[in-house]
Amino acid sequence: MGTTDPDPAALAATAEEVATEAAGLVRDARESMLAGRTVAVDTKSSRTDVVTAVDTESERLIRARLAALRPGDVVLGEEEGTGGDTGGAGTPGRVEWVVDPIDGTVNFLYGLPAFAVSVAAQIDGVSVAGAVVEPVAGRTWTATRGGGARLDGRALTTSAPEALETTLLATGFAYRAERRARQAELIAGMLGRVRDIRRSGSAALDLCGVAAGWTDAYVEHGLSHWDWAAAALIAEEAGAVVSL
Structure with missing residues (x-):
């Protein structure tokens, strides 16, 4: 069974460390492209x-770093599924890492x-710490449950729009045509x-933009676990009021 240190600050430091290292790999790959x-x-x-x-290379780097820093922890990644000491997966109190090696791959490409x-x-299925690192902008978003959210160390607070009609809404779309059509219908009704x-x-x-007040709200149906695990906590x- 792996390390099960429940300290959110220690977990956040690990998340930031490995995400920053992977972001360097992705940034270098982009420059080469x-x-x-x-x-x-x-x-x-x-x-x-x-x-x-590069998605695969980034995820494998993260897995290797987590294996060294948190031996035996379970890792759920977008590209390679569940890895680590999975024999104890689901054990109460055990840490599971949820990884998106490049969120926004089409943009990257x-x-x-x-x-x-x-x-x-x-x-136990609840995000307690997370980091989102932008390879190009260099921004680092972090959060610990009960400890607040930060952008490059600066505390974040959401906006407070007066009404729905003054709300700047962010959204996204899936890649399957049938789901995208339903999403487009929903957004058309909101416009x-x-x-x-x-x-x-x-x-x-x-x-993260909602956390910073750059937009007022975000809605998307059908996100995968790795899409929101860190950023929804931030x-x-x-x-923000988060409904999954």
Whole structure:
């Protein structure tokens, strides 16, 4: 059985450390791509749902660092599923790491800067610490349950719009056509009721934007566990009401 230190501050420090290291790998890969290097690309749930070799490299680096820093902990990653000492998975009080090696892979592939590495520590299915690191912007978002949320060390507080019609709403869309159609119908119904709508292409960064007050709310149906595990905690600790 792995290490089960429940101290959120220690877990947050680990999340930030490994996410920062992975962000460096992703940043270097992006610079190589911009200089002309080609990167292997595959698809997952649909032709528009892509995964690059850099996603896999980033996740494997995170897994290796967590194995060294937190031996035996369970790791759930977007690209390679569950790893670590899974024999004790589900044990009460045990730490599970939830990893998105590049949240916003399509942005990364196209050269857009809005993508991030997301690492969260969960205990009994609840996020207790997390870090979201942006390879291009260099921003680091962190949170501990009960300890607040921070952007580069600065405490975060959400906005407080006066009404729905003055709310700047962020959203995102899935890659499966049938789900995307339902999401588009929902957002179309909201367009006349809110101030405006934003879509960055990264659920993690959209949630962090809510934490910073850069947008007032975020809604998306059908997110995966790794999309929100760290960033939803950051938003919640900044004062957002989170419903999963």
